[in-house]
Every structure is written in C-alpha cells, then in structure tokens.
Amino acid sequence: MDSQFIVSLIIILATFALYIWIAVINNAKGTSDFYVAGRGVPSVYNGMAIGADWMSAASFIGMAGTIMVLGYDGLAYIMGWTGGYLLLTFLLAPQLRKSGSYTVPEFIGDRFGSKTALIIAAICTMIISFTYSIGQLSGSGVVIGRLFKIDAGLGTMIGVVLIAIYAAFGGMKGITWTQVAQYIVLIVAYLVPVIFMSLQITGNPLPWLSYGHIVSELGELDRALGLSEYFAPFENGTKWQFLALMFTLMCGTAGLPHVITRFYTVKTMKAARWSGAWALLFIALLYFSAPAYAAFSRFILMTQVAGSKIAELPAWTKTWVDTGLLSVADQNGDGILQWAELVIKNDIVVMATPEIANLGAFVIGLVAAGAMAAALSTAGGLLIAISSAFAHDIYYRILKPTATDKQRLNVGRITIIIATLLAGIVALNPPGAITQIVAWAFALATGTFFPALVLGVWWRRGNSKGTIAGMVIGLAVTLAYIFAAKYGGFTILGIIDTGAGVFGAIAAFAANIIVSLSTKPPSQEIQDYVTNLRYPEQMTYKDGEVHMTE
C-alpha cells in the first residue's frame, strides 16, 4: 500500500463519515421531512443541493473529456445542461410549488383528476430515474475500483450500501443537507487542479480568463498537422444534431422528476425562483471550468507528450497507460510519438490532471473524493424520486389511502433499499457507457414529462385523456427513435440517438393538444385549479373570484 493510496482513502472515508453524520442528525421524523425536507430549506443551500444533485459522475469525470474530443460540438452539453434551468424556473418551478404536491406524478394526478395519469407518470418517473441511477452507481464503482484496485463491481456495491444507509435514514431532508456538503467537496475538488494547471501553463491563476488563447493556439497546432481546428463548428455532427441535442438536454432538464422535486423543498414560489438562480450559479462554476480542463489537457498532450521521444515521455503517462486510458504506439518506427499515434479516452482529462500538474497525493485524493461526491449526490436524489413514486404515489395515493404516517415512512425506506440494490445489480453489467445512459434518460424526460408539465401548468383546456396520450406517444416515439438511430442507423437531418428528444417532444405536444381538443374539456374546478397557479400564494382564485389573504 503506497502513501498516495492511504491519503486518498483517508480523505474519502472522512467525507463519507461527514455525509452519514449529516443524515443521522437530519433523521426524517415524518412524511413531510421524508419527501420535501419539511419545506424549510433556504434558497442558497437549496441551490447548492440542486448543484450537487445535478452534477453526476458523468459531469465530473466525463464532460471535460467529451469536450476535448468533440471540440466545439461538445459545447452543446454545456449550453444544454444549463439553459434548461430557465425553462424550469420560469415555466414550472414556482407554479408546481404553489400546487403543494409532494411529487410530479401527484401533481399530474391532481391537475388532471385522473388516477390513470398518476400511475403512468409514476411509472415513467421510475423508469427514467432508475435508468439514470444505473449510470451513477456504475460510475462510483469505477472510481472506487480504480482507487482501491479492486473490482469495479465491488466498488459499486460499496456505493450501494452507503447510499441506502443515508437515503433511507434521512429521506429528502438528509439527502438535501448531505448534498450541500457534497457540493462543497466536489467543487473544491474540481477547481483546485484546473487553477493550478492554468498557473503552470499561462501564469494566470484564473483559468476562465486564460484558456481562450490556448483554444486559438490549439487551432494553430491542428492546422500545422493538417487536421480540422479544435474549435471549428460542426466537425463531429451536423448543425441540426447540435441544435437537437441542445434542445433535448434543455427540455429534459425541465422534465426530470428528481430535479423538479428539488423545488418542492423550498418555502414559497419566490424561494423557488431564487433557488433556480442560485442553483445555476453553483452549477456554472463547474461548467465554466470543464472546457478549460479540456483545452489545457489537450495542449499539454499536444506539446509535451506528442512530439517527444517515446523513451522520454513524462512520468505520469506511464501510470495512465497502465490503466488503459492512454495508449502510445510507434507505428512509423521513428522513436517519436506523433499526435496521431496517441489514443486518449475521455475519462483521463479530469482524473489525470493532478498528476499532470504535479499536485501531490492530497489533491489526487481530493479529486477522487469529489468524483464520489458527484456520483453519490445524484444517486441519492434519484433514489428518493423512485421511492416517492412508489411509496407515495402508488402505495399511499392509490393502494392504501388510510396508511398512517409511520407506515408510509416505512414503505418509503424499504423502497429505497430495494431500488438501490436493484440498480446496483444492473450496474454491475451496464447496458452502455455512462454518458449514453444519461442521454437516454434526458431524451425520455423530454418526450414525456416536459410536454405534460408545460401544458398542464399553462393550458387550462388540457385534459387527462390528452395528457395520457401525450405521455404514452412521447415515450413510444422517443424510444423508437433511439433504437432506430442507434441500431438501425436511421437519422433525420443527421440527428442521432442523443437528439431523439426533439421528435418525442413534438409527438407528445401534438398528441396532447389534438386529443384534449377532441374530447371534453376538464371540469370548471380543475380549470380554476390551473388558473390559481398563475398568482402568488396570497391570491387565491376560486369560482371566478380572486381573494387576497390579509
């Protein structure tokens, strides 16, 4: 056991202890604590929790690498995974908060007065969240596995046990405050290496101001090699694919149940607005930095690694070649490593930076702890979403409305434990790469919940039959396009499986509107319910009149 391993282990265990301690002191005392954190979380902290919930292992480890590989086209992920917060905060969050629901399926059930709609929404929630959480548990398995040099599967099960403990204990309240801690860990872990890299390469400690010139220099280096420039637009896909992907990611943001439920934990509609603003600010700290990581890493690889004698490569390259993420070859036999002879996998960019920049064992351990924080925080939010879809929406609202608070809490806890175990088992042998699985979850959310919620909140005429048609058809079209594009090579305008949400959303909106207009309108009571969501809490709309609480 070398000292680097021990330092990393200590840092990770310290952060794990912190998360469990926070969960224990926030032990859920009732269903209000368990599902909506007692509705008392201040906006700034809620913003941090949303940030941690949002940034998963894929963002932390994978995004910088994706941008390095895709160049300009990778920026669709940056804009797509941030721009959606405007859709969420303007169109949905305050209104859903006023409705007083605990979950998205409950809102759909109440808004449309339909148990069928509630059940379909609960099932969609479970499918989307389960898919997404497989990616997270698989990611945490990889980190733990690489760190301790144990099987990634064993690493996954360790993650499973940990999450089951602190999610079942604290419910939403425990998860939210744990996420605040996880945010701080992950953002410090992400920023420290890139700040040092910026200092070393440009002399400027602010990577966001300094990497612009590096991007241009990379373009020159590419031109000299006869390659297309790093920043050239649409080299990796069509313009339509960029736009479709950006649309899918933005609308998916506003349609993911585990993200939307975060806005139920605040006190008021105003607090919901502020939570959205704080959340994006905290998320942006990472998203501003990812392209900097990409540019600096590529620069180092092109100038210090490529072009060197193979026998004289920097020391850090050897360890990464051993893990299989970096491979060097000498195809032309000249003893020098050309850029084309170097093969890089995405994951290397963030994880290898502390070694590239010579930052020492502490920072290496910190980055590993940060990756774990990112994976665990997202997994926690997802598992609460699954648990609430079953224990609250199906068990309490449909199967046993007379259940006591205690019974509901117990069912909630048991559901978390079972869901975590199942997701962990599937994660041992995942159906695809982490980012791919995550992209499918987004596409499904764009095709099902985004249209259902936007029309549900903003269009009084929308009725239950229309929404059911919309959700089912949206789900079908999205799945069909994903399969057709991925396995059949079928694309429209060059849009691949990750952009499938566009077609799902169009189909869902159309189906919802057509079926709603062809069947009878919702009752006056329901239409009033929708009108009421437009106004702040103090103004209540009922029976054609508005009353203001004094």
Place this chain on the structure above:
Amino acid sequence: MKKIDKSVADAYFREKNTYMIIYFVIWAIVSYGVVAIAEPLSTFTFNGFPFHYFMGAQGALAVFIILLFVNAIVGDKIDKKYGIDEKKNEEIGSKTTQNH
C-alpha cells in the same frame, strides 16, 4: 381574506409574462441563434477565443445566470407592487404540508 378584482390578478399575470417572454427571446438568441450562425461568427475573436466558441463555452452561460437573477429580483419587485407579503406566503406555504 378580502375579495379583489380579477383584473388586478390578471394584470399581475400579464406583467410577469411580458418579462418572461423577453427573457426567453434573449435566451434563444444567445444559444440557438448563435449556433445557427456559428460559421460567420468564428472569424471574430474575444479574449483569445474564436467568438462562436466563447459564446458556447462562457457567453451563453453567463447570460443564463444573469437572466435568472434578474427574474428573481424583478419578480420580487412585481410582488411588492401588488402588495404581496412574503411572510404571508410562507405561512400559506407551510399549511400545504398538512394536506397530506
């Protein structure tokens, strides 16, 4: 509870919506708009970046954050204009936890 004219509540709604539409127009321009004309924009530079890259990596994101904070601040001002008191909202909001 006192009754107020529905037209007052509707004016609130309309005012909020007007701002929201403005925010969405700006949002669409800095993201979709810039991507649509990325090629011609790539000839300019900003802080060392080719301009289209700057917008995709930093510019659009900065605008998103600003719009969200502007929405929060302006939303508070509109609430105040219509006599909405946040303390009352908190009381009302906390009651909805008992409905379950």
